[in-house]
Structures are given as structure tokens and as C-alpha cells.
Amino acid sequence: MSAAVALRDPRATRRLAAWTAALVIAWPMLALSEFKPWALFGSGNLAVIGGFLAGFFPPDGSPAFLALLFKATLETLAMATAGTALALLIGAPLGFVTTRALSISRIGPGPGRVQAGIVRQAARWLLMVLRAIPEIVWALLFVRALGLGPASGVLALAITYGGMLGKVYAEILESADTRPARALLEGGSGRLAALCYGLLPNTAQELASYTVYRWECAVRASVVMGFVGAGGLGQLMDQSMKMLNGGEASSILLVFLALVLLADLLSSALRRLLA
């Protein structure tokens, strides 16, 4: 009798409850977002979609458009790269400040714990503010201040992506094995040295591939920002869509495919290098 009780998983009930709760919460969300995939196959809808897609073929390959496309691609790449680089400059220091993995005052715990906690929390809030406002809003703001062109896109990306990078960097550093860094801090080493000797060797791969992934996102985000006048492929896409030129639009999409492929290659090359 008692053996039967001992063999029952004591957490089974709690797990079942958690799954049930998740379903109960998820259902109204689907309802709220009007998620009705079957509507896609309703009368006439498929024909409309088909007609829209048919306009995309064949992709436009005229030299004049290709020259325009090339210039816009370079602009987008420059915007994404500069934006991600600036975001790195914002995110890396804030992530370094925010992460609990490099806290000296938590050892013991020692002196200055309250102050350090306040600084960490302030940096966390700053990161939250930076990424809470979508890049498109920043872009709209900067287009008004700086005029049309990629510069406003760069700034918008730097601010929002800086917030994202900082948060994720801090969390990657915390989820790695923090004992090497902690041992160094316990031996009186500084935070930056403990980061470089204790944490970066284990996390460089993760950090690099997340940064490249963010660069890839920045390439995509630059499209949306192009719609509000921040230049690059997005602005070109906007014009093509407005003129209902599906061939041009599909050429642009092919370029996107190539850019994402490039990001993927870059990421795996970096991971191999850092392995």
C-alpha cells in the first residue's frame, strides 16, 4: 500500500495542472487574434491569393532595375551592418553591467551589494526602454528629424537592437557555466578579466551567432523601415508594390533570400572559427 504511494510521481498533478492552465490561457488568445486558418480556403480567397502571386512571375531582370536593385541592396547592407555595429556598442556594455554572472558583491555576499543591485536593475530598465519601442517608431521619428535616407534607419536599429543584444548577452552569460568566472572573481580578478578568461571562452559561439542572427533581422527590419522612407531595399519594395509591379517585388525577395543565406554562412563560419 505504502509502496504504491511512494511510486507515484509527486509532481504529476502539478504538471497536468500547468498544461491545462496553458491551454486555457492560449485558447482566448487564438480567439482574440481571429485565428481562422480555414478562411484561407473559403470561396474566392484562394483565387485572389493566386492572382496576387501570379503577378510576381517572372522576376524583373532588366538592367536598369538591376542597377537600382544593386544600389538599394548595398544601402540596406550598410544600414543593417552599421545599425548592428552601433547596437553592439550599446548592448555589449549594458549586458556586461546587467549580467549577474560577473557580480563580485554577490560573493559572500560582500560589500556594495545593494548599490550593485541598483545599478544592475537600472541598466536592465534602460535595456527594456530601448527595446520596448519598435524600430519603426524610432525610424518615423528620425526621418522627421534627419530627413529621408538610411541614416535614420541606422539610428533606429541601433537603439532597438542595442536593447535586445544587451538583454540576450546578459542571459547567455548567465546560462553558461559560471564557475570559472566565479573562481577568478574569488581570486581577486576584475570583472572584465573574469569575463574574458572565464565566460567568453564558453560563450563566444553563442554570442557571435546571436549577433549575426540580429544582423539578419536588421536586414529584414530595414525593409519595413524603408516603407517609411528610410531608404534601401524597403523603399524600393514600397515603390514596386505601389505600382503593382510583382516582377520587381519578386526580384527584391530573391535578394532577401540571398542575404539570409549569406547571414547563415557567416554565422556557421564564425561558430567554426570560435569552436
Next chain:
Amino acid sequence: MSFSLTAVGMVHPNGQRALAGVTLAARDGERIAVIGPSGAGKTTLLRVLGAALRPTEGEVQVLGAKPWQLPAAALKKLRARIGTVHQSPPIAPRLRAVTAVLAGRLGEWSTLRALGSLFHPSDIAGAHEALARLGMEERLFERCDRLSGGQLQRVGIARVLYQRPALLLADEPVSALDPTLADAAIGQLVAQSEATGATLMASLHAVDLALRWFPRIVGMRGGAVMFDLPAAQVTPGMLDALYASEGGVATQRPLPAGAAVEAAFHRPDCP
């Protein structure tokens, strides 16, 4: 006085008591072995002495300072003078042995030198010397994830030898080494203490190693000090009482008489 603990008690946040009323002091340059069954509080004691853990009761004094009354900068300086060999070496696997050893002096180096040393090791000769003392000089530029557990443990010891601390703490420093290597590694820690005048405090599972190398033996059980005696006065009866219900006293394989004083390595792992 190298360190002194007065009525130190430690209750972990989960409510588990690790130390109870430990009073212990050591002169400069003294060599002490801590023995006792698993869970006796040996690791906690060493962490308290290393200013890595703040006891919940009692008073700690290390190298002439009360660590928990120091401002942050002074505490950092104090920690740089304490070296700890950890039971499982906390070394990032992608570091090379040379970098892992040089990391011993991060507390002493400027941040600029520390970062520069990642691009080009700033004291290759020093790391080589420390590794050579443990028979590991051939692995100088090997990555630590290519080393065996025993080799990694010796890199951890080499790091502390390179650090040259004033207080050398070692938590089961030879648990992954075979008896011959273990004996030679303890010999190197003792030699370091003799050469630099550092106080050496090591927790050991192998009682015969403790009795052979350490003039003073502290027996711990249940978070308290059971005895604190010169090695010659420790009787088999005391050891039996210390390890009661543990299945007897842990020992190494008996060594030939000459091996104990011989510091040279035989290196059965790398012929």
C-alpha cells in the same frame, strides 16, 4: 597569524548547517591538513577561509584583515593574496593550459595586461615553470578540453603555484590523481609553502597522505572540529571515530619508503 576563526558557524540559505562553532588559527607558513568524512564541512571551511563565503556566525580574520569589514577594493586585494585549488578545476574548457595557468595572477595584473595576455601569453616561461613542477610542461599549449581529469586538476594546481599566494587553500587537490602523482603533487604544494612561506591548508580524503606531508591535522565531522593535533599524536582510534559509519579509513596504496620525499614525477599517464 595567517588566519583565525572564532566560533564560526555557517547555515546555508536552504537551512542546512555546514559549520558549527569552529575555532581555528594558523601561524604564517604552517601546513595543515583537514580530514573527515564527506559532508563534514571541509569545503565550506576552506571557502570561508578564502573569503568566498561569509559565515553566518562568528568572526573571520585572514592575512591580518577581517574580510567582511573591508571595503570592496581592499577585499579584492585580499582575495588576490589567497589561492585556492578547487576540487573540480573551474577552468573554461576552451582555454589553453598556458592561459589557464597565467589566470592565477589576474588579481595582480592590470586589466590591460590581462586582456593583452589573451592575444599573446605574457609570461610563457612562468607558466612553463609552474606546469613543469607537475610534469605537465609538454601540455603548455594544449587546450584544456583535450586534457584528462587528472591533467586538468594538475593545471589547476599549477595555476595556484603560479599565483604565489600568501595563503594556499586546497580542496581535495589530488582527488583525480593516481597515488604516485597525488603524492608528488602534494609534495609540490608543500615545497611551495616552504619556498614562499605561504600557509598551506588542504582538505584530503587520503589520510595517509595527510599524515605523511602535514605536521598538523584537523579532523572534522558534522561541521565541527573533532581534533586538532600534531600528526604524530593522531591515533588509529581517533581516525576510526572520525570515519565511523563511513566504512573505515580511506587510504592510498602504500608507497615505497623513498617515494614520499622524491618530488620528481614518474608520470605513468604520459610515457
